[in-house]
Amino acid sequence: MSSFLDRLTPTPLGYFASLVGDDDSIPLLEAAASIAQDEYPELDVQQVLGDVDQLLARLRRRTADMSDSLEKLRALNQFFFRDLGFGGNVNNYYDPDNSYLNAVLKTRRGIPISLAVLWLELAQGIDLKARGVNFPGHFMVKVNLPNGQVVIDPFSGQSLSREDLSERLEPYKRRNGLVDDFDVPVGLYLQPAPSREILARMLRNLKEIHRTQEDWLRLIAIQDRLLILLPDAWVEYRDRGLAWAEMGDARLAVQDLETYIEHTDDLLDREAINSRLAELRRALN
Structure with missing residues (x-):
């Protein structure tokens, strides 16, 4: 017999729905962390948020005396990519754990979008004007600084020049016929991604993994979330x-x-x- 408390506790899907109802107030980190509840039913999402808060507290202590945005950005990248050792899981890119923030925090390995969500939380926590970018084929992050914009690959921590970005776009443009008269400037691919789009991209990454593995039960769980997110x-x-x-x-x-x-x-x-x-x-x- 279920207790009164059990009846009050939302299902993982109900919890996710409560987080993504309003475009203006989606808590990206919390909603992204909650995706892992399908795979880890006992997961305490608040614990994941607490772990990130602890990292942010350490970073804030380091940057307390910094007022320059570029200096803060360098300190963040040193902390995230070098000291903590976050980076891309090059050996097992298609492991679903790369999309689950609780696992990424533990292993320090992920895919661009999961690493980006954690990096963005830290960046915004030290008042950097940072946003995610739905770049074709590879999620990016960008920071607006007084003297321009820095685009970073969260998989490697590398800052990318306009030439680097153009080079990465070439295969996508050729595939989609966006050449010559149909070409568009790189800047159009660097628009900030709303939280709903970021979550959809995370879910579609998992969907593709489960579809490839013909894991229909897990795929259906992802589809349920996608349809709450994008009815x-x-x-x-x-x-x-x-x-x-x-x-x-x-x-x-x-x-x-x-x-x-x-x-x-x-x-x-x-x-x-x-x-x-x-x-x-x-x-x-």
Whole structure:
């Protein structure tokens, strides 16, 4: 029999929903840390926040006498990348733990976006004007300084010049036909990413890992979060429906795929999904 306290405690999904309801007040660190509750049901998210607060307190002591933003930025990068040893998990890039902040804090290894979320919390905690950047293929962070902007790769801690960024963009631009007359300036790829977009990118990284491993149960848990975060992302209904079909639950698969069909403008995909729906409906009869 559940206790009164148990009934008051929100589910991990309910907790996540309570954090991401309002665009203007999403607590990025807390919402990002809570993603790990699917994998670590006993995780105390407040403990994760407390661990980051302790790191911030140490950093603030180091930077207490600094007023210059560039000096603070150098101190932050020294502290985060060198003293604490945070960096990219080059040996096991596709390990889901790279996306779970509790694990990243423990191992000091992650992927660009999880490292960025921790770095941003520390940067903003010492009053740097730092933001995340949804750069194609590789999440970045940037800091606005009195004399310009510094873009940093959170995977390596390296500061990137405009030439470095242009070089990294080349394959993406070629793939998407953004060359010659269709080319756009690098600056357009450096727009600050809202918290909702950062969380969506974290979840989609995990979604891709689970899809590749055909881990449908974990993929569905990620889809549930994506649909709370982005209720109008109809393609996520499609993908969750297809995962339910793989799990053998035709009823839930039909429900999600019908929602997708009602809203999609992609006529070619609608045809393919209608064909899958017909199979699933036959399985239900």
